[in-house]
Amino acid sequence: MFTYIDIASVDRDLKTVSQPQRLLGADAPSRARKLVESGDVIVSMTRPNLxxxxxxxxxxxxCVASTGFDVLKPIEVEPRWIFAAVRSARFVDAMCEKVKGALYPAVKSADIREFEIPLPPLAEQTRIAQKLDELLTQVDTLKARIDxxxxxxxxxxxxxxxAAVSGRLTEEWRTQHVGWVDEESPATAPTSSSLPVGWSSKTAGDICGFITKGTTPSKEKMSTGHGEIPYIKVYNLTFTGALDFSIDPTFVDSSTHSTDLKRSIVKPxxxxxxxVGPPLGKVSIVPATYPEWNINQAIARFxxxxxxxxxxLALCLRxxxxxxxxxSRAKATAGQFNLTLEICRELPxxxxxxxxxxxxxxxxxxxFAFADQLEAKVTSAKSRIDHLTQSILAKAFRGELVPQDPNDEPASVLLERIKAQRATAPKAKRARKDA
Structure with a gap:
């Protein structure tokens, strides 16, 4: 048995190895050919934009890694410094410029190794790495909270x-406008298992007109982007109650609308x-943009x-x-729920x-407007946080993240030592190619 790290094993957001495979040697894929050690930095050569x-x-x-990675083994350099370099936007941009192949875009190992990075003194690399660990951990915490x-x-x-459909949301309003609530008379006050006085329990069939579902005509009778009668599909429905007809708008001609699709005509x-779902719960009110619309077979009209x-009604259905x-009453096939019109009519x-x-x-x-405002702020905050990581990395590579110490061994001395070690290191053996 061995642990195998392939491209799918890397969490691209957290930049960590996550859920590598455990395999028998006999089942090893042909790509399982690179041994990795603690301190190595692995860089995927395919789709470097990710x-x-x-x-x-x-x-x-x-552990064993895929040949789809270039394995960088730091010599006399802080591994976290190399790791920070390959996470930077400058590195990603540089690799994207060198990509070759349309179906399987990739860079070569040489492209990665030719990327130049600043080399501070080793002691400063360590200080920067520690500061990066501290700051980027805080960024990850912020991301988790935002997410x-x-x-x-x-x-x-x-x-x-x-709260709305149980009466709790308007409980105080009823005391001021209806006057039936008496806190000393529990018989008339609403409970969690009963409706407020003045309310009634009905089914959708009791209080709605004819409940029907749509029909799907042949493709040649539908057109996209223009036409006479707008034809609503499930992806035009939303979870907010509004109809979004800007998504791939489809139309049918008026003749098809009034004959083949007569049963599924809907109005403002x-x-x-x-x-049909999941997800169920996409509910929208037909707007007055057109006098008549039509719907497909996966939509019911109330x-x-x-x-x-x-x-x-739209609130209740959501x-x-x-x-x-x-x-609980739907037919489920392969994880998909299908509601019949009978189920729709019996909805309480x-x-x-x-x-x-x-x-x-x-x-x-x-x-909901308050929630929407919060959601917009969250989206904006998420965008700023996403840029924060790159801002911190850029600051590190400009030498602005930690104070410099004149007593540190100069980087030039470090570089000479690295060169000396590389010169004495044994050359990697290459397998002889078949004739």
Missing amino acids: NAVALIDEQYND AIPALLKRFRQSALA GDVLMNI RAGDEISAAY TEEVLSHAV LPVPPAEEQTEIVRRVEQL
């Missing part, structure tokens, strides 16, 4: 929806939900009746409770009075 590089630590000493925020915002949005105000507004109900919906529906929608939109 910067798959890593510093070999004690854990992977004497966790989208999941928190997703949970926040679901919590807001859950209709609520659409994807019924037309709000008198008891429910389209905006409130809640975890409704989606869980749908998934809590229905408050019309005035409260309006207030719920207003509050949810306000909370």
Whole structure:
């Protein structure tokens, strides 16, 4: 058994060896030909723009690496200094300029070894490496925290929806506008298992008009980029309630729309939900951009009746409770859920009075706008953090990261010692080529 490090074993974000393979020698691939030791720096020669590089630590000493790596073995040089050099944007840019091959873009080992880097005194290299370790660890911590925020915002949005359709979001509003809540009378107050007074529990079939799904015409009856009737596909639906028809817009002619696709005509105000997933929960309200639209077979149309507004209906269809109900009854094939129209009609919906529906929608939109603002700030912060690593590396290679010490052995002396060691080192043997 041996540990094999191939290109896929390198985490390109963290620049570490992650999940190498354990193989039997008899099963070794032909590329498993390079022995690596602690302190070596491995650099992927394929697709250098992805910067798959890593510093070999004690854990992977004497492991076998793929011939797809160039293995750099520092002589009298701090390994972390070499590692920092091959992580720099200047190195990546230089390698990208030397790439050859369209299907399998790669650089040669010589291209990597010809890359010039500044050489400070060895003591200064160590000080810089320690400072880089400290700063880049902080950057990685920031990245991890930033990366966790989208999941928190997703949970926040679901919590807001859950509070909305349970009545918790407007509990205080009801005391001021309806006046039915009496804290001393638990019989009339809402509980976690019951709806507030004045609300009713309905199914989608009870309160919506005819619920139907779309149809997919033959390809020759569809056109992209222009046409008469816009044709909505699942990727035009979003998780925010808005319809995004800018993504690969597709159209059908009016004749096909009114004959072959007559059953799947939708109009402004209709609520659409994807019924094939995962993911389920893509819900959008048809805008008034066109007087009529059409939908494909993976989308169901809900037309709000008198008891429910389209905006409130769209909120209900995005809640975890409704989606869980749908998934529990859906047919699953190879990990894909398919909702029937019967399941759609049976979806349970809590229905408050019309005035409260309006207030719920207003509050949810306000909370979601707040989440959207946070998301935009997170995206901006992530971009700045991504640039921070390169800024720190650039500062290191300009000699600005740590103070210099005039007592350090000059780099010129170090360079002479390196040359002397290289001159006395045994030459690597090359296998004789077949005739």
